[in-house]
Amino acid sequence: MNENIQLSIVIPCHNEDLVLDELHRRVTAAAESAVNTDYEIVLINDGSTDRTWAKIEELCENDIHVVGIDLSRNFGHQIALSAGLEICKGQRILVLDADLQDPPELLPEMMNALDNGADVAYGQRISREGETHLKKVTASLFYRVLWRLTDTKIPLDTGDFRLMSRRVCDHLIAMPEKQRFIRGMVAWLGYKQVPIQYNRRERIAGVSKYPFRKMVSFALDAITSFSVNPIRFSAYLALIFAVTTTGLIIYIILGWLTNTTVPGWASLGVIITSIGAGQFLILSIMGEYIGRIYIESKNRPLFLIKEIKTGNSDPRKSSTQGEG
Numbered sequence: 001m002n003e004n005i006q007l008s009i010v011i012p013c014h015n016e017d018l019v020l021d022e023l024h025r026r027v028t029a030a031a032e033s034a035v036n037t038d039y040e041i042v043l044i045n046d047g048s049t050d051r052t053w054a055k056i057e058e059l060c061e062n063d064i065h066v067v068g069i070d071l072s073r074n075f076g077h078q079i080a081l082s083a084g085l086e087i088c089k090g091q092r093i094l095v096l097d098a099d100l101q102d103p104p105e106l107l108p109e110m111m112n113a114l115d116n117g118a119d120v121a122y123g124q125r126i127s128r129e130g131e132t133h134l135k136k137v138t139a140s141l142f143y144r145v146l147w148r149l150t151d152t153k154i155p156l157d158t159g160d161f162r163l164m165s166r167r168v169c170d171h172l173i174a175m176p177e178k179q180r181f182i183r184g185m186v187a188w189l190g191y192k193q194v195p196i197q198y199n200r201r202e203r204i205a206g207v208s209k210y211p212f213r214k215m216v217s218f219a220l221d222a223i224t225s226f227s228v229n230p231i232r233f234s235a236y237l238a239l240i241f242a243v244t245t246t247g248l249i250i251y252i253i254l255g256w257l258t259n260t261t262v263p264g265w266a267s268l269g270v271i272i273t274s275i276g277a278g279q280f281l282i283l284s285i286m287g288e289y290i291g292r293i294y295i296e297s298k299n300r301p302l303f304l305i306k307e308i309k310t311g312n313s314d315p316r317k318s319s320t321q322g323e324g
């Protein structure tokens with residue numbers, strides 16, 4: 001296969017044997033209408049316990065466009081996706097879920113956005129069909145809490161369904177962090193990113209591979225990789241305790257002046273609240289340092305340059321990344 005493929009479609013699959021045939025058919029149709037035969041479909045088997053890998057092998061044998069990757073065990077959606085991004089070769093990369101909740105038919109519109117200068121065209125859901133009430137409420141809440149907590153503006157109601165340019169994919173691969181919340185990392189990268197709105201369909205078959213437990217851990221990964229603000233919680237507690245201490249001291253003085261104190265309890269109260277304030281203060285200071293260690297340890301590049309403009313003979317053209 002050609003080394004410089006126009007389009008890669010990357011799809012992580014965990015126990016998806018029921019959907020693979022239909023997936024292959026619809027993705028192939030979408031890819032052909034967009035780039036003729038110049039595409040690859042990268043299917044990552046993320047430790048499935050059903051016939052997913054056997055099915056992928058079968059597809060590989062019958063279609064030269066299919067590339068199968070079999071991970072050694074279940075690593076989780078975001079890591080499986082990272083594996084696919086690392087292996088794929090396309091100039092543009094479409095990320096898709098296996099269950100066809102996100103329509104591959106949106107590809108032409110996304111290609112169009114990239115033709116017009118965007119680096120990322122991301123699908124933004126204006127509705128979700130066939131999902132439980134709990135899932136809709138928690139998902140909606142999750143994106144809004146994340147939006148408030150983080151400094152990176154991660155678009156609301158947006159999954160990993162997106163088309164991106166080769167340079168965005170290369171930067172993603174180069175980011176060494178282990179907790180990978182990919183939609184946030186893409187938002188962090190910058191460049192021109194445009195939303196394409198769509199209605200999210202029902203899964204065509206099978207059940208969601210994100211039980212509540214995985215959703216919680218996913219949300220924790222997202223929040224902790226993009227914000228150290230929760231650490232500041234202890235600073236607020238320190239403040240509350242400090243205010244309480246001051247209030248109590250004023251109350252004691254007043255009581256002392258008017259001779260209405262009950263001996264003993266007030267001084268004890270002050271001791272307890274002031275120690276509380278002191279402890280939370282120290283905790284919050286330690287937290288600030290831990291937060292900084294955490295940020296440093298992610299080793300993200302300092303900045304990314306979209307373009308450098310100079311006269312024609314200047315050689316500084318292709319530098320795109322700051323030192324981490």
Ligand code: UDP
Nearest residue numbers: 012013014046076077080097098208209210
């Ligand atoms: N997935 C995966 N590894 C996992 C869990 C999920 O590769 O451990 C894949 C799954 O096969 C699907 C995508 O991630 O292609 C999204 O999962 P799912 O559709 O079950 O999530 P939901 O749409 O319910 O949030």
Ligand code: MG
Nearest residue numbers: 097099101203
């Ligand atoms: Mg799904």
